[in-house]
Amino acid sequence: MKTFCATQRTLPRLALAGMACLLAACAPVPTQPVASAQVSAVAEAAPTATPCPKDLAPIARCLSGQDSAGAYYLIALPQQWNGHLVLHAHGGPALGAPKMERSVEDLERWAIMVRAGYAWAGSTFRQGGVEVRAAAEDTERLRQIFVQHVARPKHTILHGQSWGASVAAKAAEMFQRTADGKRPYDGVLLTSGVLAGGTRSYDFRTDLRVVYQTLCNNHPRPTEAAYPLNIGLPRDATLTSRELQARVNECLALNKPVAERTPEQQRKIQTITDVVHIVPSSIQGHMAWATFHFRDVVQHRTGGTSPFGNAGAYYRGSADDGALNAAVLRYRADPAAVQRLAQDTDLTGSIPVPVLTVKGVNDPTAFVELDAYFKNTMERGGSGGRLVQTFTQHHTHSYLSDPTYPTLLTALLRWVDDGVKPTPEGIARQCPEVEATLGKGCAFLPGYAPAALNTRIADRERP
Structure with missing residues (x-):
C-alpha cells in the first residue's frame, strides 16, 4: 500500500503549496495556565x-x-x-x-x-x-x-x-x-x-472523504481541478453547501427513502456506514465538516498545510477491504500543521x-x-x-x-x-x-x- 503526499490526480502547484511530505516529528505544546x-x-x-x-x-x-x-x-x-x-x-x-x-x-x-x-x-x-x-x-x-x-x-x-x-x-x-x-x-x-x-477527533472525517471519493468520484469531479482531499477545499473554490449536498445526493440519494434508492446507491451507503462507522443520516453533516471546516482549519489556522492524514490507516468492513485500501487516496498530515492544531x-x-x-x-x-x-x-x-x-x-x-x-x-x-x-x-x-x-x-x-x-x-x- 503506497503512501504519498500528492496523488497522480493532484495538481503540482497544490502539491507544492499544501502537501509537502515532512518527516520531522512535532510534539504538542502544553497549555500553560494564565491568570x-x-x-x-x-x-x-x-x-x-x-x-x-x-x-x-x-x-x-x-x-x-x-x-x-x-x-x-x-x-x-x-x-x-x-x-x-x-x-x-x-x-x-x-x-x-x-x-x-x-x-x-x-x-x-x-x-x-x-x-x-x-x-x-x-x-x-x-x-x-x-x-x-x-x-x-x-x-x-x-x-x-x-x-x-x-x-x-x-x-x-x-x-x-x-x-x-x-x-x-x-x-x-x-x-x-x-x-x-x-x-x-x-x-x-x-x-x-x-x-x-483536533488532531484525533476528526480523523474519521478524513476517512469519509477518501472513501466517499473512491465510491462516488464527484467531490471533486473528474472534470474539475484535483486537490488533496485533506485540505477540505482549495482557498478559492466556490462550491457551496447546497451544491455539496446535491453532489452527495446525486451519488447516494440520501434525500430519498430507502425504497427509492438504487441497489448501487444503497451498496455505497452501506460501505460508508460499515467502514467509517457513521449512520446514513449523518453523512451529509460530516461531509460538510470535512469540506468547509477542513478548509477553515488549513487556510486560517495551520498556515496552508493540512494537519489531517490517513497514511497507514487500514479500512475494514467493506465487501472487499483489499480493493478499497488499494484504491483510496492517501495523505500524510503536515507536522507543522499538526503542531499548530494541537497547540x-x-x-x-x-x-x-x-x-x-x-x-x-x-x-x-x-x-x-x-x-x-x-x-x-x-x-x-x-x-x-x-x-x-x-x-x-x-x-x-x-x-x-x-x-x-x-x-x-x-x-x-x-x-x-x-x-x-x-x-x-x-x-x-x-x-x-x-x-x-x-x-x-x-x-x-x-x-x-x-x-x-x-x-x-x-x-x-x-x-
Whole structure:
C-alpha cells in the first residue's frame, strides 16, 4: 500500500503549496495556565436589558452586549435565582462572522438551565471557525462581565456542549486562577463532547472523504481541478453547501427513502456506514465538516498545510477491504500543521476542579469512544480523580432531555460544596426525582464504559 503526499490526480502547484511530505516529528505544546486578568486588557461595557426568548420572558430577565473582542453575548437571570451561574460554551463552530442570533438560539436550547433556577451566560465567540483557545478566552471574558456588571455568583459551572466541550475543557486548563488568587470556575460540565482534540477527533472525517471519493468520484469531479482531499477545499473554490449536498445526493440519494434508492446507491451507503462507522443520516453533516471546516482549519489556522492524514490507516468492513485500501487516496498530515492544531485544540488533562461528562452512547456526531480518550487524557494530566463520566441511551447529539442536565448540575454542585464525588449509579437513581417536575427523559446507563477510540477509528501514522 503506497503512501504519498500528492496523488497522480493532484495538481503540482497544490502539491507544492499544501502537501509537502515532512518527516520531522512535532510534539504538542502544553497549555500553560494564565491568570484570568490577562484576558481583558480593557474595561468591558455593561450589558443592556434585552427581551428574553418568549418561553423565558415570564420567569427571567435578559441582558446582552458585545465584548471588547467583538463577541456578542446573552445573559439570562431567573427571578427565582439559586445563586449559581452556568457559563455556556456552544457547539459547532459556525463559519463566518459572529451574530447575536447564535446566543439567542443557544439560550432557547438550554432554557432548562434557567427554568431550573440557574443564571445562564453564553458567548457567540469573536469569530467563526475552529479556534479553541480564542473561544476559551471569549468565554472567560464573559464570566468577568457577569461578575463585574451583573452579580457575583455562589458558584460558576463551566458548561461545554459538543465542540464547545473542548472549549470549556481548554478554558478550565488555561484559566485556573483569577487576579485575586481564586478559581474562576468551580466545576465543569461537558455534554456530548468532542474531547479527543483536533488532531484525533476528526480523523474519521478524513476517512469519509477518501472513501466517499473512491465510491462516488464527484467531490471533486473528474472534470474539475484535483486537490488533496485533506485540505477540505482549495482557498478559492466556490462550491457551496447546497451544491455539496446535491453532489452527495446525486451519488447516494440520501434525500430519498430507502425504497427509492438504487441497489448501487444503497451498496455505497452501506460501505460508508460499515467502514467509517457513521449512520446514513449523518453523512451529509460530516461531509460538510470535512469540506468547509477542513478548509477553515488549513487556510486560517495551520498556515496552508493540512494537519489531517490517513497514511497507514487500514479500512475494514467493506465487501472487499483489499480493493478499497488499494484504491483510496492517501495523505500524510503536515507536522507543522499538526503542531499548530494541537497547540490550539488538544487537551493536557490538567483541570483543577471537578469535571462531569455525559454522552449518548449512540451519539451520531461525537462518538462515545471520544470519551474513553478523554478519560486517558485526564489521567495522564493528573486529573483522573476529578473526572466522573456518565452515559445515556440517547441516540441524539445536540440535546438529550430536560431532566438530564439539572440532575447532573445538582450532582456536580454537591461534589463542589460537600466533596461528595458522584457515581454514575447515584446519578441514575437521582434523575427520576427530577422527572416529576421537568418531564420524562432519564436514560442513564450506569454500567456502561466506552471502548477505546481506535476500535472505531483506524490507527494511522502520525508525525
